[in-house]
Amino acid sequence: MQFTPEHEQISDTVRKFVANEINPFTAEWEKAGIFPAHQLFKKMGDLGLLGIKYPTEFGGMGLDFSYSMVMAEALGDCNVGGVPMAIGVQTDMCTPALARFGSDELRREFLAPAIAGDMVGCIGVSEVSGGSDVAALKTTAKKDGGDYVINGSKMWITNGMQADWCCLLANTSEGPVHANKSLIMVPLNAPGVTRQKIEKIGMHSSDTAQLFFDNVRVPQRNLIGQEGAGFMFQMLQFQEERLYGAAGSLRSLDNLIDQTIEYTRSRQTFGQPILNNQVVHFRLAELRTEVEALRALTYRAVESYVSGKDVTKLASMAKLKAGRLSREVADACLQYWGGMGFTADNPISQAYRDSRLISIGGGADEIMLGIICKLEGTLPGKKR
Numbered sequence: 001m002q003f004t005p006e007h008e009q010i011s012d013t014v015r016k017f018v019a020n021e022i023n024p025f026t027a028e029w030e031k032a033g034i035f036p037a038h039q040l041f042k043k044m045g046d047l048g049l050l051g052i053k054y055p056t057e058f059g060g061m062g063l064d065f066s067y068s069m070v071m072a073e074a075l076g077d078c079n080v081g082g083v084p085m086a087i088g089v090q091t092d093m094c095t096p097a098l099a100r101f102g103s104d105e106l107r108r109e110f111l112a113p114a115i116a117g118d119m120v121g122c123i124g125v126s127e128v129s130g131g132s133d134v135a136a137l138k139t140t141a142k143k144d145g146g147d148y149v150i151n152g153s154k155m156w157i158t159n160g161m162q163a164d165w166c167c168l169l170a171n172t173s174e175g176p177v178h179a180n181k182s183l184i185m186v187p188l189n190a191p192g193v194t195r196q197k198i199e200k201i202g203m204h205s206s207d208t209a210q211l212f213f214d215n216v217r218v219p220q221r222n223l224i225g226q227e228g229a230g231f232m233f234q235m236l237q238f239q240e241e242r243l244y245g246a247a248g249s250l251r252s253l254d255n256l257i258d259q260t261i262e263y264t265r266s267r268q269t270f271g272q273p274i275l276n277n278q279v280v281h282f283r284l285a286e287l288r289t290e291v292e293a294l295r296a297l298t299y300r301a302v303e304s305y306v307s308g309k310d311v312t313k314l315a316s317m318a319k320l321k322a323g324r325l326s327r328e329v330a331d332a333c334l335q336y337w338g339g340m341g342f343t344a345d346n347p348i349s350q351a352y353r354d355s356r357l358i359s360i361g362g363g364a365d366e367i368m369l370g371i372i373c374k375l376e377g378t379l380p381g382k383k384r
């Protein structure tokens with residue numbers, strides 16, 4: 001990727017925002033199990049950071065996807081994982097299909113306030129019965145007069161406790177499972193919507209909810225694009241979500257390695273710094289190399305996406321590598337911090353808890369491997 005002065009300016013703006021508006025408060029938010037999304041998103045909206053890649057007529061900057069990924073990478077300076085994940089839901093997970101396929105009326109009602117930071121959004125795909133098997137979801141949206149009547153529930157919904165609306169994937173017909181689903185914009189103050197907070201082992205500052213829909217009525221004009229195209233639209237949204245996850249892990253991984261180098265250089269054992277042990281500095285060099293390899297893969301995928309190419313395989317590879325490498329770096333670095341690494345308020349243990357989700361959310365590692373194998377023609381009975 002070729003970085004312009006505008007790329008650098010966005011990165012600098014985001015990093016300053018993280019330093020001033022996020023990191024000083026994360027300990028408080030982690031303890032509370034939630035961060036003030038409306039307050040923080042409004043500040044980001046005022047800076048134009050929630051609509052970098054979206055049309056100017058709805059309040060966005062009208063830039064290409066690479067600028068959004070620069071923001072994702074800069075958010076890696078956050079000292080917790082929950083806040084940048086929640087921001088990514090707003091910018092790259094619940095809004096891409098709305099921005100690309102939604103009517104102007106829907107975009108004025110839902111996208112423009114999300115870009116401005118006046119509304120918080122969430123994406124409703126996963127259910128209790130499963131997350132990665134999108135075709136198996138059971139939530140229904142049946143026509144009744146001029147409305148859809150929605151019944152079902154959604155699980156593991158980031159921003160779910162605070163969101164004003166949900167981009168909901170539901171079955172709108174009895175047809176084939178890949179052609180019977182639609183994306184529908186659902187205001188979460190609608191009668192029949194209830195929420196329940198989910199406690200997690202990590203990402204504590206990001207609220208996560210189970211959403212319940214009991215005869216929830218929304219007008220049929222809240223349909224994104226055409227009925228039955230929801231599965232395809234969601235697969236397209238997943239590409240941006242997976243690239244966001246990969247880009248968002250890069251600076252975080254670099255920071256973990258930097259902090260571990262600093263700690264092992266200052267920590268003495270048996271008369272010398274821990275870093276002086278070859279097994280330690282060689283391992284950190286190896287991890288740094290892996291991060292640079294992930295960066296190159298991610299940048300290549302983003303560049304291809306911007307040029308209009310199908311990046312399903314590259315995005316899946318980047319997502320797979322980001323999840324596995326995040327686990328590997330956090331675990332290896334924690335070991336070198338010894339007992340300090342096992343304390344709850346240590347930056348390495350924070351990453352150890354938070355990064356585990358990357359291999360699960362947005363499509364588990366095994367789903368990424370299946371996609372890659374399918375496109376490689378290595379599944380049984382499949383040819384390239």
